[in-house]
Amino acid sequence: MPQDAYTYYSDLYAEAPSYVVSNEKVGETMSIERSKNGLSAVLQFLADGEGKSKIIMEVVMLD
Secondary structure, eight states: OHHHHHHHHHHHHHHOOOOEEEEEETTTEEEEEEEETTEEEEEEEEEOSTTOEEEEEEEEEOO
């Protein structure tokens, strides 16, 4: 659910301040990678009109 994804990202952002920005094209797309407690998250922001973005979140449990 979108709210669960938002909550997960907020918690991850607060507790895992280090991140990697990749695939950035200003005004078009940006990917952010973070890890916390055995989970890895990649968030991709895609421009979707004036000041708006679509967000794709991929969360993977690390072994």
